[in-house]
Amino acid sequence: MKPATGHGTGVLFLALDTYGRIGGIQRFNQRLVAALAAISDENGWSGPIVHVMRDRPADIPNIAPAAITAFGPRRLGFVLRSIAAARRCRILFLGHINLLPVALVCKLLAPRIRLVLFVHGDEVWNDPAYRRMRFYEPAMARALSRIAAVSAFTAKRMQHAFGLPGERFRIFPNAVDDIDRRLDPKKGSRNILTVARLDLHDRGKNIDALIEAMVLLKRRNVECTLQVVGEGPLKGELASLARERAVEDRVEFLGRISDAELAEAYARACLFAMPSSKEGFGIVFLEAWRHGLPVICGTGDAAAEIVTDGIDGFAVGPRDIEALAAKMTLLLDDPDRAFAMGEAGAEKVRTRYLLRHFRENLEELIGGLA
Template identity: 30%
Template sequence: MKVLLISNMYPSKKYPAYGSFVQETVRGLEELEGMECQVVAISEREAGLKKNLLKYSRLFLDTGKALLFSSYDLVNAHYIFPTGFLALPAALLRGKPLVVTSHGGDVRLGKKNAPLKALTSLVLHKARRVVAVSHYLARELEGEFSLPREKIEVINCGVDTDKFFPRPREKALAELGLNPRPKEEKIILFVGNLIELKGLMPLLRAFASISPSLPQARLVLVGEGPLKERLLQEASSLGIKDRVTFTGPLPHHRIPTWMSAAHLFVLPSYQEGFGLVALEALACATPVVASRVGGLPEVVTHERDGLLVPPGEEKALAEKILLLLKDEKLHGEFSSRARDSALGHDFKRQIKRLGGVFHSLGPSS
């Protein structure tokens, strides 16, 4: 079966983490028997009206070329709008099924105003199936866009537990060139886009409030984004500049080492469709402190493998971070259960389910 996969995010040498979950999906699909993917995607991260127009114009043209010159049995678009909208001709003009994968940001965009809601609804109702990465998103699609539940498949991206697994913390720290004595260095790790929605300003203030009582703690932010300069200024004004590390973007294969080196993973987002990065941390047996929003409660089980806090409440965030850094017994209990939690979302299992959906719509169905 040949799948034309269209995405507005895909990694490149310059941006190795940009849409890495889509690249992983392609890899997983192609490991399934009889499955082949052709990728049409945007690999440039730069934003702004002019740059976005250029990026999506190229995506439209490349999709048009695939429509004219490529052979495929099914179209899979990642993100409803604008990617799913651009994918519609490739599916409808060839009489091929369209499967749209919703990751969360597209649902937020679709609720922004009436025209965007109409276009989002059009794509959703034209698609043969809609893959939602969480039950939270499935409910949103049903409620906001009147999408029949039978059209929705809840399949998350899954975590590759062969890549994300617990490594000895001392070894992970040494590999990163950090202090190999974990009792003397406690890393609080964040991985993701440096944007307002990730709740990083409250995180900095929360860390500043507890840092005097935890001189061995360090906050590490892995990623890039438009908020970086403001975060640097805020860290400086809070007097914690020397206690906060900005690594910049890292290739996906380097993230497991950082997660094993970390004492704690934090994801204080205001909104989150699923929270794959929290799942990756759990797979490395690293407890998580995250916001109780979106699909995150489907990933992190409160008081079992992590702690959930209201979004934007830096006092509650600080208290939970401090608790897990100081209470080694509780930290150990959460860590011992984290891996098992992640195994329920194993990548191979999720990919097999996704492949099953594709095959059910393919030429032999």
């Protein structure tokens, strides 16, 4: 990829947070920074300029792949420094739609800069349960050269809500780390795993439906344990539900755990389940496939775009407790099929969703803007 001539060859990336919190968008941002640094180095460009509004300097790791400025409470500093940086860059990547006003000011002062917004899910669906569209955003969004959406589902939702032309969108899937281990889930395992932040706006993950399914499995004498990884306000609510439904002995809340402990939880599990109705992509299913697990997802969001029903997992109605319990039972009672589905998922990750695919997609996106 050759750098474009004129108006600099630099890339500016603006994010709300990247290293100071744990979540799908934060992981995406980290991968984007690393990929931008590598592409810039190979093409002889100056390294990417990365400004993070909410992170504090202490949040940025010493091994960060690029020079990153974390502004913490200095919001005005973030805006002014970003405007100044934009004047010597040709591409401005935005990590969240909340940064559109800053991008528009940058565009006004540096008219030749190309604006690209990454969108991940419910932040652009205009769903009042998650985030309402600001009245000014559709007009501002017309200044964007590209909108990189992690799924066709999210692209269509935003296109409809914002009244934007379809050709403005590009599908830019999420990615996970390489599979560096032999997949060999424990054949005798009866653990069902789910992973979520358990914030109040995560009710759409439908962890409560998993607990209700555990009630049915207990009545039918199906031995298994549901392990819930995550910390947040919903944890107490879900624990109360498990007690009320008399399955507290079958539901374990592991809280927030380290990456090493999470890997152990995946190794103990025989399947991953999250019948969500709010996935903008479904990276949790990629992570489960990395560990060789079959998955159960919901049918009402982008997860059904990622999971092939009956091949590498099952897609069920998010509130269909009977169907959810039936698919859980099937995978628990047929470990050979569960293993085969997990292997199929791992192969899908290897061929579509690794870091090299992420970087190839980024290079294509940048090349299309040159």
